[in-house]
Amino acid sequence: MDQIPVNSAQLERQLSQAVETAMAVVATYGLRVLGAIAILILGWIAAGIAQKEILRGFGRFKGVDQTIVTFTASIAKYAVLTFTIIAVLSSVGVQTTSFVAVVGAMGLAIGLALQGTLNHVASGVLLIVFRPFRVGDVVETAGVAGTVKAMTLFTTELASADNVKIVVPNGAILGGVIKNVTGHGTRRIDIDVPVAHSSDISKVLDIARGLVVKDSRIWLTPRLPLL
Amino acid sequence: MSKLTDIAVTVTVQIWVKLEDLLMVKGDLILGLKLGFDREGIAFPTPVFATKS
Numbered sequence: 001m002d003q004i005p006v007n008s009a010q011l012e013r014q015l016s017q018a019v020e021t022a023m024a025v026v027a028t029y030g031l032r033v034l035g036a037i038a039i040l041i042l043g044w045i046a047a048g049i050a051q052k053e054i055l056r057g058f059g060r061f062k063g064v065d066q067t068i069v070t071f072t073a074s075i076a077k078y079a080v081l082t083f084t085i086i087a088v089l090s091s092v093g094v095q096t097t098s099f100v101a102v103v104g105a106m107g108l109a110i111g112l113a114l115q116g117t118l119n120h121v122a123s124g125v126l127l128i129v130f131r132p133f134r135v136g137d138v139v140e141t142a143g144v145a146g147t148v149k150a151m152t153l154f155t156t157e158l159a160s161a162d163n164v165k166i167v168v169p170n171g172a173i174l175g176g177v178i179k180n181v182t183g184h185g186t187r188r189i190d191i192d193v194p195v196a197h198s199s200d201i202s203k204v205l206d207i208a209r210g211l212v213v214k215d216s217r218i219w220l221t222p223r224l225p226l227l
Numbered sequence: 228m229s230k231l232t233d234i235a236v237t238v239t240v241q242i243w244v245k246l247e248d249l250l251m252v253k254g255d256l257i258l259g260l261k262l263g264f265d266r267e268g269i270a271f272p273t274p275v276f277a278t279k280s
Contacts, residue, residue, distance in 0.1 A: 182246055189253050191240040193260060199269045201236060207263035208240050217252050219243035 036091045043084025051077040065128045071153055123170035124153040133180045140179040142172040186222045
């Protein structure tokens with residue numbers, strides 16, 4: 001423990017030394033802290049601007065799904081925030097090389113842990129981009145059938161014929177066969193009519209032909225109306 | 228009228244329709260066939276429901 005100064009001259013000298021040391025510390029680190037705060041504020045603002053601009057930019061295009069727009073904007077915001085935090089740490093003297101390595105390792109660990117979930121996200125993005133079906137289509141996929149009610153990044157919601165809500169993971173949909181029942185504008189109807197052997201087959205055919213020719217809703221081929 | 232137990236021939240009516248007409252056309256066609264068959268005395272394989280006596 002320092003000795004208590006016995007006279008005013010010693011006290012004054014020690015006080016001036018303490019003030020000089022404090023000034024040196026403030027001059028060295030104070031500016032860095034101020035710079036870090038400035039970087040943090042600017043980064044925060046930039047993240048918000050990036051998110052808004054992506055939302056506004058994609059909003060001009062009618063065909064782009066709102067889900068993917070929101071997702072992209074969110075990713076952009078957090079990417080800018082991550083770079084901001086790294087820049088802040090770097091400005092106050094923290095070695096960011098090791099920090100970046102830690103972030104990379106964390107990313108790998110999170111990626112491995114969320115492997116299945118990320119698969120669904122990737123499948124959801126592909127479903128939204130390539131659109132093998134749209135909301136309102138009737139599809140058979142992943143062992144279930146129904147009308148598509150909603151498509152999100154993780155799951156697709158169907159309503160079965162008896163109005164049961166079915167939620168299918170996107171990975172299961174993209175990993176299997178997708179049968180879009182309403183994918184084309186026309187459908188073929190096959191009606192099998194068993195007739196007794198003793199019946200007059202020519203009369204049966206005449207009845208069928210008469211019905212088909214009379215009905216203007218019936219088409220000869222997928223593209224050509226019968227009449 | 229011939230009996231359904233004699234069934235030996237299957238006539239397939241194959242047509243194309245617009246998606247929005249699918250169910251109505253199918254229903255109308257089956258009904259038309261049934262009425263036509265009835266008119267000509269040809270047995271039609273509609274389900275026969277039991278009735279209370």
